[in-house]
Amino acid sequence: MREQKKKIVQKPPQKQQEHSLRSHRIIATFFGAIAAFFAVAFFYVTLVPFFQMAAYLGAVAKRNVQAIHQSKFIFSPYTYAQRVIRYEYVKYLEDQKIDKTTLPLFDNAIEKLEELVAIEGSNPYQHIRLGRAFEKKVDILGDRAYFLKADASYKKAIDLAPQRQEMYYAYGLSLVRQNRLQEAVKMLEAPPALDPDIPISYFYLGLAQFNLGTEAYINVMKNLEFFFQRSVDNPDPNVSREVYRKLLFYFYQQHDSERLLMTLERMVQLDSDNQGLYLQVITLMKNNNPFPTLEFQGVKLIKLL
Numbered sequence: 484m485r486e487q488k489k490k491i492v493q494k495p496p497q498k499q500q501e502h503s504l505r506s507h508r509i510i511a512t513f514f515g516a517i518a519a520f521f522a523v524a525f526f527y528v529t530l531v532p533f534f535q536m537a538a539y540l541g542a543v544a545k546r547n548v549q550a551i552h553q554s555k556f557i558f559s560p561y562t563y564a565q566r567v568i569r570y571e572y573v574k575y576l577e578d579q580k581i582d583k584t585t586l587p588l589f590d591n592a593i594e595k596l597e598e599l600v601a602i603e604g605s606n607p608y609q610h611i612r613l614g615r616a617f618e619k620k621v622d623i624l625g626d627r628a629y630f631l632k633a634d635a636s637y638k639k640a641i642d643l644a645p646q647r648q649e650m651y652y653a654y655g656l657s658l659v660r661q662n663r664l665q666e667a668v669k670m671l672e673a674p675p676a677l678d679p680d681i682p683i684s685y686f687y688l689g690l691a692q693f694n695l696g697t698e699a700y701i702n703v704m705k706n707l708e709f710f711f712q713r714s715v716d717n718p719d720p721n722v723s724r725e726v727y728r729k730l731l732f733y734f735y736q737q738h739d740s741e742r743l744l745m746t747l748e749r750m751v752q753l754d755s756d757n758q759g760l761y762l763q764v765i766t767l768m769k770n771n772n773p774f775p776t777l778e779f780q781g782v783k784l785i786k787l788l
Contacts (some may be wrong), residue, residue: 651670
């Protein structure tokens with residue numbers, strides 16, 4: 484029998500073994516670092532903001548504003564959830580009854596929103612919300628100096644989004660509150676604020692003009708009718724109803740039967756509790772009595788005589 488030749492396995496040199504081990508370590512370290520990065524990213528980008536939002540919503544559901552105010556976790560660390568939390572925190576408090584005793588809570592919310600604006604600052608809606616918060620402080624303290632801060636926020640919003648109509652609406656209505664009526668009307672009647680393709684722009688212009696007094700009522704009527712003839716939505720039914728009541732009373736006093744009839748027809752939609760009365764007057768006016776005798780209580784139509 485032939486003797487089998489023994490296979491000789493040559494062992495790698497010591498340096499080659501060391502190089503191989505070093506390569507394995509580098510690869511293991513690299514993939515370990517990637518795994519650690521994604522684990523941290525998942526925790527910070529997903530879990531932390533989720534639990535921050537959950538904590539915030541839980542406190543809101545319980546109406547526990549103190550829990551939000553005193554919490555460090557809800558606002559720190561700064562995650563993408565802060566965009567929503569800080570914005571909504573101010574909005575939530577704006578809708579609450581805030582007085583001088585609870586003002587520190589509201590001030591804290593404003594500070595949180597100002598921090599958000601300082602970090603990001605490119606979202607015009609954050610500046611609009613900040614402006615409204617300053618207007619709320621005018622209501623609480625009676626200090627009109629906060630209108631200056633509101634002005635700055637609204638102007639910044641317009642600078643960031645000069646083609647967005649809602650930026651002009653917000654500032655225009657703030658100017659109305661400040662009794663800067665001519666400025667408000669000028670802002671709301673110029674493009675891009677006023678756009679025939681966006682009927683709501685005529686609604687806001689009509690409201691601003693209404694505050695100028697009776698000399699503007701014809702234009703008020705024209706712009707509000709432009710809106711209502713093109714939109715089924717009503718941004719503020721109570722305000723719309725009160726405005727049209729005053730228009731109706733004014734045009735009745737002016738013996739303007741054409742506009743009186745238009746106002747009555749609109750009131751059929753705006754004042755459902757008194758539809759029958761308006762319809763009765765409309766029928767009489769269309770049947771050769773263009774100016775019937777009406778009785779008002781204040782500016783509210785109460786009776787056909």
